[in-house]
Amino acid sequence: MSMFGNGCGPTDVPTDIDFDWLRQKYRQEREKRLRPEGSKQYIELTDEFADFYEVDPYTPVQPRDPITEEIDVAVLGGGFAGLLAAVHLKKAGVDDVRIIELGGDFGGVWYWNRYPGIQCDNESYCYIPLLEELDYIPSKKFADGPEIYEHCRNIGKHFGLYEKAIFSTQVKAMRWDDEMKRWRLATNRGDDIRARFVVMASGPFHRPKLPGVPGIKDFKGHSFHSSRWDYEYTGGDTNGNLYKLRDKKVAVIGTGASAIQIVPHLARDAKHLYVFQRTPSTVDARNNTPTDPEWVKTLKPGWQKERQRNFHAWTFEGMALGQPDLVCDFWTELGRNVAARVAALPDPAALKPEEYMAIREEENFKLMERLRRRIDEIVEDPETAEKLKPYYHFLCKRPLSNDDYLPAFNRPNVTLVDVSDTKGVERITEKGIVAHGVEYEVDCIIYASGFEITTDIKRRYSIETIEGRGGLSLFDYWRDGYKTFHGMTSHGFPNQFFTGFTQVGISANISANYELQGEHIAYIIAEALKRGATVVEPTKQAQDAWCRTIKETAVDTSAFDAECTPGYYNNEGGGGGEGLRSHLGEPYGPGFYAFADLLAEWRARGDLDGLVLQ
Template sequence: MTDRTSDTLDLAPSADDLDALRDKYAAERDRRLRPDGAGQYRRAAGEFGYYAKDPYTPWTERQALTDRVEVLVVGAGFGGLVTAARLRQAGIDSLRLMDEAGDVGGTWYWNRYPGVHCDIESYVYMPLLEEVGTVPEWRYAPGEEIRRHAVAIAEAFDLYRDAVFQTRITELTWDDDAAEWIVNTDRGDRMRARFVVTSSGTLSQPKLPGIPGIESFRGHTFHTSRWDYGYTGGTPDGDLTGLADKKVAVIGTGATGLQVVPHVGRDAQHTFVFQRTPSTVDVRDNRRTDPDWAASLRPGWQKKRQDNFLAVVSGEDVDVDLTQDGWTSTPDLQRAMITGKLDPALTPQERERRDELLDAQKMDAIRARVDAVVDDPTIAEVLKPWYRYMCKRPGFSDTYLQTFNRENVTLVDAADHGGITRMTETGIVVGDTEYEVDCVIFATGFEVGVSGVLSGTMPVHGRDGRTLLEAWARGPETLHGFYSHGFPNLFQLGALQNANSVNFVHILQDQAEHIAAVVTAARQAGAGIVEPSEEAQREWTREVQESAFDNEQFQADCTPGYYNSEGKGRPNDFTYGPGPVEFHRVLEAWREEHLDEVLRVETEVCS
């Protein structure tokens, strides 16, 4: 069916319209609130550990390692890859990459489900394009193209040489006498490293819904991040011939569901889509890269485009928007969750009023698109999102809504029941209705914001045996989010007390360059220790807290999701409030003026 959506609305909502909209949003939020909050999910571990098993790379036995490297990078997603690449460029030869997966790629190693694409333009998302010498084939790259690019980075910078995969750290212990880390793993390794960089990511551990009776279902089940092509047939491009005679349930309608449902809906005998909260579904408009445009690119083109994208979505003043897509058209709306530059001419009340009006217009347009695309008005109503734009990560698709015009696709609204009621041996129950299915696909995403360091699954023992979690008992304390006093030569990548953006790979690139600069400075100065003072990390923690953008009420008003801990809310004082562009300026100035403050020449440098 043709998409009949107009791009703009003629009239802005009135005050009465906003009051009514707030009431509607509150009612829809309350329908979905659950007393257990994030406790409604369970880890893919223990009796459910098979959901996290790697289906892509056969297990390989190896001898335990007891050697020493100068730098160990934990995590082979884009954060770890770019960090390792920058360290290699800085002249570090003794470098090891480690990951639990069977190869590099991180999220893109795990996510190989049909239809998987990145929702950020590939020219700004995929790092080191110029260094590797490639231009993506698609504007919004499919997952396999992104995964192959991760492999290309590892090959270009010789990162496979000492890499170890299918390996998980079980303990990190600082050896003060040797000024290095002892690294124990689940493979029996007891290796040593002068520096350890953790980029173990927060999008690798699959998350399962805690549905009563989930263990009793006798049909086939799997998680989208461990897609079972042996059962479904086909490839990431689709053609799931194995589902032709199957009744299939897809649980989850977030970013993954938007991409999976069109393929399963087309190929399965019948598809049941179980929805608690609908996503926003804006136009994607993906297309192949214009070869003439690619040929016209000049050296430095990617950094220019990346910086422009980051500036636009952060609310910085720019002369031109080089990307011109759904993200760069909504920076004011993104400010509610990912902060940036604010208009000083407006009071906070005026700014909130303006942003709420813009938000209402955008969401009205998205809901109008549902009416324009979906034939059945009853189904269309269930698919309409009733919340502020950034309550959930915005979604984009040119095929998802259209799938609900198929006769073999059934949308099941589970909102009034707090989600799925239970599972039986043969199906899924919502309320008093059971839907018999042959296969259940969990499109329920990953554990977000919980790295191995933060969860305690990778215990870190610093000076005097004190653990990092003990040191952070009253809250995290770092300098710029990278390192903490009492834990020398340990660098962490991530958003904690650092910057954030919708294109987090750009943030990881900036973090990688910063870490490489600090390690290089330490080597040049003959410093055996990189460690911030207690005073420096206290000052930075205080600055992060004082500069934090107050979005507590915004999150409280949102429908439950991982942004607000399933309706429980969470403080926004874990990232730097003025935004990523300003944070990059802060880091540049610090490297010029204060970098030597974290360097201590008190021991010989390990060779």
């Protein structure tokens, strides 16, 4: 077996590179984009912009009477995090579970995001959860959004989650009632739901955000966020054919993961398209192959978890000598190239950490140069090609792939407006967008500006009030950093459980994170109910010990983050008095699978050490 097992090997990357010049270039590109306000440059979707978030363009809200009830578990959110929490609760024998979801159905990010061209941007076989349990194989390597949305609905049907779900409902406040020993949830529908346990499962990509551009409220044309696509205005569907835009001038603000998929369709159908770019994304070849039925026949039970672990090894862990790279795409390329360098050493085992990091940095430079030269091969206008080149390290931003994005800039009706020198567009007027003193008049502005990922906790949860024991605000309690036990419970907030990126081990595959957390939370709730407890809460000592463990085991990525151009991966480069904050929270240093083992051992002991049951 080769150093890569039976998988793919390293790629052909340029070697004629001036590393010192690139280091300087990367610093320059970062500096010119830094903004002192950091993530505060984005505005919250309230007041006149509340409709960008709260109005559902897909499912009319049906009138209903307010619900007043007592239940065992309320799960807040119906995307992957909420579905997997509910599934594991069901498996653990907890049946009185109600999912509360703002959208009109299950799906979360896949319910809301229905823009033209939407696909997952890491491979479906790893990303889409519960494939084996539902006996389902995605149709291709990168599945379309409607296919993933339908899978979410099938999870709900398969596990009987629709029966008690409440859709088109948003929790506005939740308060712990110490006499009742329950959480009281108030919603925008007038509900009073008294839940014994609450699982926070809103996910990091559920609340859109807008750039705080001067004049954004003045625009008289049509506008919407990419996650609330207005097909009534554009015509078409997720496959494109936006026929109502044929006489329209359209602007897209943003060139991240959503815009990369949207732009090719707008380019084909709009009279003219202006793409406003502050920082270009890395865009590799898509190579979206249909699923091979002969490959499917070779799969054995447990194949998905094995594949997820392999993907994690080649991305987050850096390389996996002796293992085949089962995924073999742009996500794992850097790991393969580093592994080839390491394996070629006279004594790989003697490699020192600083030597490994030096090799990784060089391979990172080479990979990015390959991507930049690919742009020159595709984009015909040299000036436009240069503006589209990303000058930062791989993984400073989310890696992307698309076969139609770069060619779109060869069309005569597409204009790239680079606003890196002004750190974004200058202002918005009644008629359009101003950049470099030029007003671009447009009929429609589409904000592909992302989600509340590293902004304040309150903005991310979209709940006005979360008060634990004695009226303690979660937002105040976590203001200076997370305080949790195993990332999923907090002292002072009994019977409340958290999913997502807090103080947990992080997988390269987000659904694997949610599945691990859902299983662990379900175990605690099920045990509490079996043991007749009404309250479960971590001790202050256990929480403090876990916070110490997080700090003592933390992997310092600040130097890498500080070299990256601003984006949500590094909290917009810091600023606003916030400093650098990771979109991954405060990860457990030894890694995701070490964290999974730690939790499994904790559950196996059966004593619920660190928790108090009353």
